[in-house]
Amino acid sequence: MMKTAIRSATLIFLLLGFLGYAQKKKNFSGIPNILQQIIPNDRVDSWVLVHNSYGKNQEIKISGGKTDYVPQFSGFDLFPEEDSFYYIAYAAGGKINYVTDLEGLRKFVGKADNAEEAAIILTADGYMVDEEFKDVAGNYYEDAAHYYLDLGKLTSKECPYQKTHFTLTVNKATGAVSNAKDNGTYIELYNKKCPNNPRLLKIQKKEEPKDEPKKPAKRK
Template sequence: MKKNIGKLILFVFLFLGMLTYAQQKKKFADIPNLLQRIIPDDRVDFWVLVYNTYGKDREIKTSGGKKDYTPQFSGFDIFPDEDSFYYIVYSSAGKTNYVTDLEGLKKFIGKVDNVEEAAIAATIEGYMVDEEFKDIAGNYYEDGSNYYLDLGKLTSKECPYQKTHYTLTVNKSTGAITSVKDNGTYIELYYKKCKNNPRLLKIEKKEEPKDEPKKPAKSTPRK
């Protein structure tokens, strides 16, 4: 009896340990590594991920027998306010195709196969892996049924510039976002020209110096 109780206690501790480990948050890799984890939905002969910055192409990943392709002058960007872009070239049934926008990227990914694709699919919906603030808006954990993604979102480009972070629950079977939790603002920047800048509102206007009353002139005594 005591042995059975001891085994049960050991099992409970092991189970709780596995559960805790499973829910430890892991940081996402950088954007190029996220994109390299894509598993194309359709059968492709080859595909290549290209990164363009300052007008120069750099192949990030090549899968399958490489074929000649035409360099592209536009592409998709899954991080806001970037001067660079990505595009994908792939060959299917002997035909060369190009992915140069987010809608094409969504179609290329198709079914969500891993947590990286879940994050990319979320960025297509306006969220982002914030590489500067991964502890807040660039990490995840998972269980048997769902991915739980902590991601950011640019919620205002006006005064103030603002980023908010969310926890997204993504169903592993369907790839659908089933719930979104708003965790609040984590960046709020005011510019000098912002009329609603708290610093400007706190500046007290200097009062103009009041005119002192003139002293009466002294009368000269008569002799």
């Protein structure tokens, strides 16, 4: 009886440890590394991922041999307001094709084969891996059936510039998002031109001319 109880307790602790390990969050390791995890679902003979920064092209990943392609002058970005962009050139059926926008990237990825691909697919809906705030908007964990991604979203381009973080539950089998939990705003930024900038309002208040006390009239 005692041995059975000990075995049961050991099994429970092992199970709890496994579940705890399975739900341990992992930070995404940067946009280039995320894009290198792409596994195209359609038949592709070869493909190359190119990063263009200030007009210079750098091949980040080459898969399936050499791909003869023409350098592109526009592309996609997984993080807003970047000075650079990415594009993909791929050979299929004897023809060279290009991926230069987020919708095309989503089609190229197809069904999510890993957490990185799940994050890439969601960028077409406005979500992003925020490399500056990975603890709240750039991490994930998974279990046997789902990916759970903590991602950011630009929810206001007006003043104040605002980002909100979400936890998205993605079904591994279907790729469907079954839940998008709004965790609230994690950053608000005011620029100098914002009419509702609290700092600007304080400065304006300080600069308002004060009524000077009237000097007594001189007696003749």
